Amino acid sequence: MSEKKKLVYILISVLLLLIIGTLGYYLLTDLSLFNSFYMTIITVSTVGYKEIGELDVLGRLFTVFIIFGGLSLVFYAFTNFTSFLIEGELRDIFRRRSMQSKIEQLSNHYILCGAGETGHSVIEQFSKTDSPLLVVEDNKDKVNNLIEQGIMAIQGDATYEPTLHKAKIDKAQGLITSLPSDADNVLIVLTARELNQNLYIVSRAIEKNADVKLKRAGADNTISPNVLGGARMASLLLRPTVVSFLDVITQAGEELLDLEDVVICDNSDLVGKSLEQARIPERTGLIVLALKNQGSSELRLNPSSDEVLSAGNTMLVLGKIEQVDTLRELACDRRT
Structure with missing residues (x-):
């Protein structure tokens, strides 16, 4: 059973205990429904407040049951919640350390800047090969999701030179930039070409004639998803x-x-x-x-x-x- 499911079952168990306690005190005493709920709360929490109603033998036995049930449930919930937090953090720490160790050993790898829709298609293609791919993405949630999938990724703005250094661009053999802005793609191409003259660079082109600017900046090749998509749709009808x-x-x-x-x-x-x-x-x-x-x-x-x-x-x-x-x-x- 996953940790999340355990937490859900614990919450359900706490709710059931409160319902059972409220109904039990309501039936065993002359307390109102609200006072029965209040009696259940102070019993489960063992705060030591004075009983608000007269309890006979059966009522006291029921109170003992609620106390032991509450203590056991609270202890179990606390143990699992603590374990969930600690194990989750440790797992995340070990995963990141392992990922960082792999990144530090990278050589002749490929760098992908941007994990949007186009970037995910690139990742899918690389996953079918043994070629090492390192993803540079500014969105923290996307980076965490990629790391959970076992994909090498670092968080950072790919238009900044320090980020590309962190991606070991000097040892890379290829770079793909697929950001949603032509200006950002041009800046990445310029920076990457300056840092590694032998790098093979492929860039996404969005606006018309953006491919000319990208090639002037140092891109070896450009791809326009809009143009390719339109050409394919036309071909599906014509050919x-x-x-x-x-x-x-x-x-x-x-x-x-x-x-x-x-x-x-x-x-x-x-x-x-x-x-x-x-x-x-x-x-x-x-x-x-x-x-x-x-x-x-x-x-x-x-x-x-x-x-x-x-x-x-x-x-x-x-x-x-x-x-x-x-x-x-x-x-x-x-x-x-």
Whole structure:
């Protein structure tokens, strides 16, 4: 039984004891209903006030019952209430210390600024992977709720430089800012870029042309939930078959299929082999959708089987998380 339920049952028991005591004195004495209630209160509380009515033997036995019942109930309630407070505080202290210890050891992690609706969608996606995510949120209740769920979170204003230092931004590899204000997002991007030149930054864009300002501030990419949502709604009407197909290839039953990029490192056995020789679909179960050369932004879609893999090539693949992990091992891609 949870502690909250125990407290509810205790309150109900106290109420029942008062009702039983009031009715008992009312029936066993010539006291009025109010005086019977008053007699019950001074008996249960054992304040030592003088009895306000004449009690016979049965009345005195009933009083003994009320006294013992009241004392037992009060002692039990006090013990549980104290335990509830102490254990709750200790649990909260240990949870926060454990969370702080994890945060202090963070490296190559991702930072999310803002735990609103967009932020929660980001958290859900990260929860499906092993990638470390630290949430920075100004709302104390939201932070406590995230910590209770086992999600690393700190309270603070992400537009302040000390808060980003606290989130170990100098050791982070990526940052997402999803605050409801373009001005705040621009300020976070500016500050974050100054603190970590190698950080990959993705920002939420709200107003029209906000993406231009964000990229000038240092964002690598921007996303507009309003634009994406509108485009998808239009596609559902104009191209429902295409949207249904995309939903199918990215959601197979209970298992999520994901698009991932894998970089081929110098010491990988895949270097110098053609796609046919690498046999990636057979060895991993993944579908290779595109290739990109190191230093290039051009994606070569549907590469031929004769395409030779080189160090620094990036492969865009579709499959399950564990299949992507297998390919990362083959490619010696140590990113988390």
